Amino acid sequence: MRTHELTPRERQILKVIIHDYITSGEPVGSRSIARRHLGHLSPATIRNVMADLEEVGYLSQPHASAGRIPTDSGYRFYVDSLMQRPRLSRVEESRIEQGIRPSLGQAEELVQGVSRILSDLSRYASVVLAPKFAQNTWRRINFVHLNRERILVVLMADSGLVQQKVIAIDEVIEQPELDRISNYLNSVLGGVTLHEVRNRIIARMAEERDEFNRLMQRALELSNKTLEGEEEHVYIGGAANIAHRPEFADINTMKHIFAAFEEKSRLVKMLDQCLTHEGLRVIIGRESEIREMRELSLIASPYKSGDHVVGVLGIVGPKRIAYDRMVALVDCTARLVSKLLSEADV
Template sequence: MFAEMTERRRQILKLVIQEYVASSAPVASEHLVRRYGMTVSSATIRNELAALEDLGYLTHFHTSAGRVPTDAGYRFFVENLMDRPTLATHEEHAIRQQFLTAHTTLDQWIHMAGAVMARTAQNVSVVVPPRGPVVRLRNVHLVPIHDTVILAVMVLHDGMVRQQTFVTDHPQPIDELQRLANVMNALCHDASVSQIRDRMDAVTDPNPGLLRQVVDLVCATLRIYDDALSIDIRSDGLLEMFNQPEFAHTDRVKHMLELVQSSGALAPLIPQITQSDGVQVFIGAESQRPDLREVSMVLARYGMDNEMVGVLGVVGPTRMPYARAIATVRYIAGVMSDLVYELHGESRAERDASIHGLPNGE
């Protein structure tokens, strides 16, 4: 197959894909000759288009003389013909500044990552929050709300914040709430549910009823969060989806909404992404899933390797501007990784230096 892929056919395939991605209209030989001032005749280009169709890279609809790319054509383009995926320097700077000016919480960064990817790549974005092997508690704060109503603010190991109210048998002084929170934070920093139980069961506290309430609440919250993480896929950019001609029909819009708002289609790919380096591109039927045959996904992992790893990317029709999607996903994955490292009190440069035994900054 590759022996038959002449240089002229490579260039024609590249032009067809670029034109089709830009216009969503099948590309005819006459259009290529006019658009690019080709020195060969339309008949010659037609023959080359027919050869590319025989190779499996193009196809055509019965109602049109023009050609459209196949999944194999897009794959050949991504791996062999696509211009180097990069964002302009001013775009990278603007994106990073948006993250740096946001509130320093993981929820804020995840929301921003989704919005920026959707806007930059002009497709639906998906973000899976980073998670480690076990959900752990970083610290807890207890705040009196009203009389016997207490707010528990729990900061988890990945930077996520969870808040839950509970009611006590009688009002608790602020000093007592602070004392009990200090006890838990001293004994349960970076502890899992089972570790929290074991450590707090060994404590003899002057306020055992309140202690038990807080321990039960914290452990229940961590369990709920752990269960939610397995299906937690955030999406953004639905307005961008509506601008795509592929989604002019209601049934296709419904299918895409179901795809990005549920975990059934994307969840099986997450382990593969978290264990792979770089950006992964899935094109149409390559995923071998009927519900994804008209969809392409550009996905990458982010976070702290082997400790706190998430997935982010863009999802759209196979007629996708792949270079821009890849560049966007790659850059934002890098920014998010930097932020996750910093959230845990360590820069990526420091981590790389410690792993490779290098002096800081080398």
């Protein structure tokens, strides 16, 4: 097998094959390429180039008499080296912003709004990893006494997003004491994460007088309970869109895909990797750690509040997804969500 450095002609023919296959879902033959795209080349010349592309692993032939289809490696080369990134129209950008803006406020409403607009515009499935307590920077925290064993935590992020969580407590803390703890924590909050708040409290406890230490100790305990056991919420929208694609007509294939969507912990693990990945990420077929998703591609990008990455959004579709347009859609949506969250932070 020779090296993967392609000649200009090989690059051109690979790009044509991928575009045609994404559009039609049918293997692409040399005569079709010559007739529709490259009339200056003979079918025999194109067949020779296709054989070379198959040799380096970028194309495969489903059966002897068929044309060629892209492999996962072929799609990867296309995304990394051949694909041009178009910009969405202003009309589309405006539609995304209008779909998201009313959802600002409650974190759950935001991710549902983003999930809905992505699946509507892409006609594929959307995935959105909700903002996490640990990664948000906070403006205000309140504790509400529910009963002897439970407290409601209400957090307002610098972005204006509100998140809630019920925590269990080991001893009764009445509302006046909870208000004192809230007031103390709010004096420490302001553009920092709960992890940073916890570290500040520990540092201050070594300096402050004894009677103040009890308040800080309780504040530390409640902060820890707010962070511990945090559930990671991933929202999936438009999963039925995938079922309409011809490559997923097989019932068993669809069962495996929907089983992967149901097993959200593995999906969260894959999206978590995008939290630490700079910029947009494309995971194609067998690059996925989830076996049931190896006939799919994921296009995902982190979104931010200010300088802090707080979540991930993306699109899941067949490997013959329109990568250029879907990359533009995901990138634009992530930028708009980040912009709206950061504007609310001002």
